[in-house]
Amino acid sequence: DAGVIQSPRHEVTEMGQEVTLRCKPISGHDYLFWYRQTMMRGLELLIYFNNNVPIDDSGMPEDRFSAKMPNASFSTLKIQPSEPRDSAVYFCASSLTGPKQPQHFGDGTRLSIL
Amino acid sequence: QKEVEQNSGPLSVPEGAIASLNCTYSDRGSQSFFWYRQYSGKSPELIMFIYSNGDKEDGRFTAQLNKASQYVSLLIRDSQPSDSATYLCAVNRMRSQGNLIFGKGTKLSVKP
Numbered sequence: 659d660a661g662v663i664q665s666p667r668h669e670v671t672e673m674g675q676e677v678t679l680r681c682k683p684i685s686g687h688d689y690l691f692w693y694r695q696t697m698m699r700g701l702e703l704l705i706y707f708n709n710n711v712p713i714d715d716s717g718m719p720e721d722r723f724s725a726k727m728p729n730a731s732f733s734t735l736k737i738q739p740s741e742p743r744d745s746a747v748y749f750c751a752s753s754l755t756g757p758k759q760p761q762h763f764g765d766g767t768r769l770s771i772l
Numbered sequence: 773q774k775e776v777e778q779n780s781g782p783l784s785v786p787e788g789a790i791a792s793l794n795c796t797y798s799d800r801g802s803q804s805f806f807w808y809r810q811y812s813g814k815s816p817e818l819i820m821f822i823y824s825n826g827d828k829e830d831g832r833f834t835a836q837l838n839k840a841s842q843y844v845s846l847l848i849r850d851s852q853p854s855d856s857a858t859y860l861c862a863v864n865r866m867r868s869q870g871n872l873i874f875g876k877g878t879k880l881s882v883k884p
Contacts, residue, residue, distance in 0.1 A: 700876040701816070701860065714871060749815055757871050758804040758864045763815040 660684070662764035664750050670770045676738040679767045681750030682731055691751040691761060692725055692735050701749070706757060707733065740771045775799060776863050778875035786883050791848040793859050793878050798842065801866030805837055807846045808860040810877065816860055820846060851882045 663682040671677055683690045691706040705715040710727045718725070722741070727733040737744055747768050751761040777796045785791045793807075804823055808816035820835040822828045822844065828835045834847040844863070848855055858877040865871050 701874040703871050703873075706871070760806065760818050760821050761872065762818065763808075766815050 662750055662752050662762055664748075664764035664767055666767060667765060668768045668770075670772065671740060672772050673741055674739045675771075676736065677740045677744075677769060677771075679735040679748050679750075679769070681733045681735070681764060683733070683750070683752030684762060685731070687752035687754050687762075688730075689753045689756055689759075689761075690727060690733050691753070691757070692733070693749040693751065693763075695747045695749060695766075704735070708756075742771045745769055745771050774875075775865070775873045776861055776875040778859075778861050778878045780876060781879040782881050783878055784881045784883060785851050787851060787853060789851050789882075791851045791855065791880055791882070793846040793848075793861075793880065795844045795846075795861030795863075795875055796842055797844070797861075797863040797873075799863065799865055800839075800842065802839075802842075802863045803866075804864040804872075805835070805844045806862040806872070807833075807835060807844075808862060808874075809855075810858045810860055812857075819859070848880075851880075853882050853884050856880055856882045 665680045692704040695701045704717045705725045707727045725735045747766045749766045751763045753759045753761045775798050807820045809819045810816045822835040822837045832849045836845045858879045860877045861875040862872045
């Protein structure tokens with residue numbers, strides 16, 4: 659079975675540009691999570707969806723960040739405008755039945771904002 | 773107090789020894805506990821999960837949960853150099869939709 663698929667794997671862009679990260683969850687998983695990982699703060703939840711509906715976006719740092727899930731097999735995390743402090747590894751994860759159940763992570767997107 | 777605390781390490785053990793990784797958490801209502809392994813530059817990989825007090829064994833791995841002490845641990849028996857990685861403890865919150873909170877991880881180094 660295919661795991662969680664993220665793209666791109668690496669993204670380098672200049673400050674002020676729009677960045678779009680993409681995720682395809684494991685088929686049949688109803689929950690999708692976006693995380694950000696930095697050395698300073700570790701792995702932090704940004705937002706998660708249940709059946710394509712955002713449930714908790716309290717971890718989204720500010721209005722420059724937005725996330726959508728137009729269907730069960732695709733989600734995007736957008737940063738506009740991007741800033742150097744957004745540089746991090748962004749992971750998408752999915753789970754079958756909820757945040758209290760095992761989550762399976764994609765390979766991540768390593769984002770560098772110059 | 774941090775919600776999930778782990779010793780950052782590095783924890784160094786010789787090959788074949790038992791590695792013991794510890795995690796404490798602050799939310800008494802937490803119900804789900806996970807251990808993830810993360811190799812450098814890779815994504816977190818689920819190793820174990822435990823929901824009830826006591827021990828849960830899976831191959832060389834044993835997860836131990838003590839809710840009264842708010843403590844969860846991971847034991848790795850017969851440690852191998854391939855076990856060298858950062859181990860992340862994750863605990864669900866009772867509030868905030870039960871989201872997982874991750875510790876910052878313990879770096880384990882298994883010396884041949």
